[in-house]
Amino acid sequence: MGVHRDTDMRWLDETLIGILTLGARRPFVLRHRTSRDGDPVVDVSPAGGDLLVMGGRAQADWLHGVPPAPSVVSPRISAQWRWTSRTGRPQTGGGYGAPRRYGHGR
Numbered sequence: 851m852g853v854h855r856d857t858d859m860r861w862l863d864e865t866l867i868g869i870l871t872l873g874a875r876r877p878f879v880l881r882h883r884t885s886r887d888g889d890p891v892v893d894v895s896p897a898g899g900d901l902l903v904m905g906g907r908a909q910a911d912w913l914h915g916v917p918p919a920p921s922v923v924s925p926r927i928s929a930q931w932r933w934t935s936r937t938g939r940p941q942t943g944g945g946y947g948a949p950r951r952y953g954h955g956r
Contacts, residue, residue: 853881853915865934866905871896874924878902881913898926 871878875897881889896902904914 852917853879853913855883855909855913864906865909865932866903867909867933868931869896869902869904870929870931871898871900871902871926872929873898873926876919876923876926877917879915879917880908883911883913 875895877893877895879891879893881891894902904912908914
């Protein structure tokens with residue numbers, strides 16, 4: 851999956867997403883959302899049994915994703931858990947590609 855932000859829950863300041871990886875180690879990259887293609891990325895490469903937790907600024911300021919892998923790769927599954935308090939001001943605006951404003955009234 852290409853790099854993206856999880857904006858579907860809309861309360862990004864208070865949303866947590868946990869990802870449990872099972873199986874083979876695969877790249878999982880983080881890139882600041884203001885960076886351009888070709889800028890450095892952080893690769894955390896979780897192995898089987900690792901738990902990644904993202905929330906708050908990680909959701910608002912960073913993109914994440916799993917880059918394409920060769921067709922001959924050991925199996926991997928990721929189980930995801932999403933939680934939000936549904937408090938605070940939800941993000942509003944246009945469609946997926948529209949600019950978003952994060953924070954509390956700034």
